[in-house]
Amino acid sequence: MNGTDLWTLGVIVGLAVVTVVARSFFFISSQSWQLPDWAQRGLQYAPIAALSAVVIPEIITVQGELVSTWQDARLYAAAAGVAAYFWRRGVLTTILVGMAVYLPLRLALGW
């Protein structure tokens, strides 16, 4: 853990290329062109699906097994975070409220 390796650095450079390509996607080529219709509509749904696919297992599983106890700080922190988002409409609020629930449960109760 916490050692630097070349493979990870390679992935980081790759992610930087992904940032450039995604942010310039439609103006890299000087020719005007369009995505097929299904792909354009798919753009609506892919970002939230990608986030959800990463986030949900990190909240409700331990190494892929569904959590078997209610004494898990992540569940309450995530619920509080979502509620906080819809209360104040801010990502920062989600983090602050979520951590305010997470840290006491984890540090005081060991959940």
Place this chain on the structure above:
Amino acid sequence: MFFRPTLYRRAEFWQGFRDLAPQAPGVAAWGLMTGVAMVKSGMSVFEAVAMTMLVFAGSSQLAAIPLLVAGAPAWVILATGFCVNLRFVVFSLHLRHYLMHLPRWQRMCHGYFTADITYVLFIRQYPQPGGTDAERTGQEAYLAGNYLLNWGSWIVASLLGVGLANLIPPEWGLGFAGILCLLGIQCSLASSRMRILSAAVAGVAAVVAYHLPLKLNIVVAIAVAVILCLTVEKIRAAPKVAA
């Protein structure tokens, strides 16, 4: 490109800079937290600094961390990063009309630096692309001034977070702040029932398919969610076409 005098000598440059200022503390807080989360999730300080300086995309950085730690293959991590970044593809379709008169490397440079907030502020300031050369350069200057402050706030705060992370004991589990951040962004994208469906399907699929090798559950979950949403769209639209 904020280093070009033709841009930073213009009033629009500083207008763009000032317009971002109220957002800068939020950007900085998010950057700080991303810096802490990178190190607390097991990345080395050098890796975390490289990621901050090069990738400059909070949501794809945070999404990549659990995959990197789990040892997922590079293409899965890059594909996930690209999917998280697809919102920028939509922005680029819009920004094309404002930037096409520039040489390609300049367009791509502007693209790289233009993250969510800059896009929103820029489009609000200039609903229409400029008609004359002077107008176009003014818009370009606004864009550059705006993203200079956004980028600066992000980089400085992230590096600070990377530095502070080592002072915080690992038992605190601060890496979880990164997940909460992604959860918040996910909420901000949940603007229609179909998108909520997409999130729900992807979340369930990612858990069900968790034990696939190579972290393929992520790719499978995205594919299942998008295909299902496109299918539902088609089924819901069909009766209207028939009528």
